[in-house]
Amino acid sequence: MPREFTRAERVSDAVQQELAVLIRDGVRDPRVGMVSVTDVDVSRDLAYAKIHVTFLGERTQEEIDEAMGALNGASGYLRKLLASSIKLRITPKLTFLFDESGRRGQHLSALIDYAMSKQQGSDQDENDQPVDTEGH
Secondary structure, three states: OOOOOOHHHHHHHHHHHHHHHHHHHHOOOOOOOOEEEEEEEEOOOOOEEEEEEEEOOOOOHHHHHHHHHHHHHOHHHHHHHHHHHOOOOOOOEEEEEEOOHHHHHHHHHHHHHHHHHHHHHHHHHHHHOOOOOOOO
């Protein structure tokens, strides 16, 4: 039997899709730049939403903090735009959170690549040793 989605999950998906467009088109702050909305958690009463975002490109922690401040500062404006595009009785209060999973994934991938290159390098060194076929 297929799983039924709760109203909060359906609203969460709609808010995620709409906010991605609204941030891209409506936020002109240069600190924000290219943003990807990775997840939206809406409370059961639909009054609050936690918006998980990540930024495209390399950024320092200071630049991320500034961009998050800009997004949280624009949350009232984005809430107003969201209310006009999605018809809900209550438009959730938006709180933006930085999603570390993309950064962590890139770091782990780099570590794996580094370990693999070290492993291949040590395999090469073992293969370069002369093989004693006479049993000495």
